[in-house]
Amino acid sequence: MSRFWSDQVAGLAPYVPGEQLKRPNLLKLNTNEHPYGPSPRALEAIRAASTDHLRFYPDFGATALREAIAALHSIQADQVFLGNGSDEVLAHVFNGLFRKAGRIVLMPDVGYSFYPVYCRFYQIPHEFIPVAADFSIQVADYTTRRATAPAGIIFANPNAPTGMALTLASVEQILAANPDSVVVVDEAYVDFGAQTAVPLLGRYDNLVVVHTLSKSRALAGLRVGYALASPQIVEGLLRIKDSFNSYPLDSIAQAGARAAIQDEAYFDQMCRAVIRAREHLVKRLKTLGFQVLPSLTNFVFARHPGHSAASLHLALRERAILVRHFKQPRIEQFLRITVGTPDDCERLSDVLAEILDTSGRDGQDI
Numbered sequence: 001m002s003r004f005w006s007d008q009v010a011g012l013a014p015y016v017p018g019e020q021l022k023r024p025n026l027l028k029l030n031t032n033e034h035p036y037g038p039s040p041r042a043l044e045a046i047r048a049a050s051t052d053h054l055r056f057y058p059d060f061g062a063t064a065l066r067e068a069i070a071a072l073h074s075i076q077a078d079q080v081f082l083g084n085g086s087d088e089v090l091a092h093v094f095n096g097l098f099r100k101a102g103r104i105v106l107m108p109d110v111g112y113s114f115y116p117v118y119c120r121f122y123q124i125p126h127e128f129i130p131v132a133a134d135f136s137i138q139v140a141d142y143t144t145r146r147a148t149a150p151a152g153i154i155f156a157n158p159n160a161p162t163g164m165a166l167t168l169a170s171v172e173q174i175l176a177a178n179p180d181s182v183v184v185v186d187e188a189y190v191d192f193g194a195q196t197a198v199p200l201l202g203r204y205d206n207l208v209v210v211h212t213l214s215k216s217r218a219l220a221g222l223r224v225g226y227a228l229a230s231p232q233i234v235e236g237l238l239r240i241k242d243s244f245n246s247y248p249l250d251s252i253a254q255a256g257a258r259a260a261i262q263d264e265a266y267f268d269q270m271c272r273a274v275i276r277a278r279e280h281l282v283k284r285l286k287t288l289g290f291q292v293l294p295s296l297t298n299f300v301f302a303r304h305p306g307h308s309a310a311s312l313h314l315a316l317r318e319r320a321i322l323v324r325h326f327k328q329p330r331i332e333q334f335l336r337i338t339v340g341t342p343d344d345c346e347r348l349s350d351v352l353a354e355i356l357d358t359s360g361r362d363g364q365d366i
């Protein structure tokens, strides 16, 4: 607390990311980082960009990268908006598209916990729409007419932290029923098996799709994310960006991201490896008695009927394995576990088996 803070600061409740502990032999399965490194071609491009050219400002339009992303998704470069991680892109989306007098934003009650942080930061009224008992998003909850159209609707697809996905047809129903609302589909995990909404961009001018290179491209440290939308929406987001920071993406990030986007063979191979490891991990967790939600991401969301998530989280931590536990209504008995290499998954499963074996039931009936 300082008397020099501006009025808003004291009331802020920032997002808390998963911890980044440094310990020998630590197995980090808490922030959905990729178990393998980024494309070797991306690393090569990053090295090649590390020259005395860094004295120049980067291309503020990041033209080459935007063109590579546009080519990847078969859209136009003026439909691509880049940011320093998709979290920054999302912040500009909330600021630039959701702040409308007298209008609210809808989001699932179990969802990415950064969304309500942005709402509070930008003072955007919002309504949480409960997901069903099985944690699925109910399309009908977003298609009923309201007296005033919401300024926006936002959800992750697949959803975080449940890992469950809506079909493309369901996403389209939401878009079609809300022509006067911006519908933001956060596809941070879409490459691990779900259907992307990108093909709907041509037909729905209210659609914004958000992607990141942090998860499926294994570049969380480079901080690159993007939104895909109509050129008119992108123009609005660019106005926000250029009123805030004209150069959010440095030259190194632009070069590395472009090379990563263009290395499709490596990308496909790595996504398939994670999906295979996930299927195997799900089987092992089920054998250990866990209930596992159907995941199309690089993490699983699981609970054990005989053990509290808090106690399992702690027991794993004591054994140098970090997973994510959200102390939040409806999901406090779940652990979110990032899919690692087959060896990582094996170590996690073995340690869990040992914990379940030695601790017995801890009296929780969940």
Ligand SMILES: *Cc1c(COP(=O)(O)O)cnc(C)c1O
Residues within 6 Å of the ligand: 084, 085, 086, 087, 088, 112, 156, 160, 186, 188, 211, 212, 213, 214, 215, 220, 223, 224, 225
């Ligand atoms: C990880 C994640 C992001 C943020 O990714 P960055 O690009 O690293 O900022 C956004 N949305 C969801 C749902 C995520 O899980």
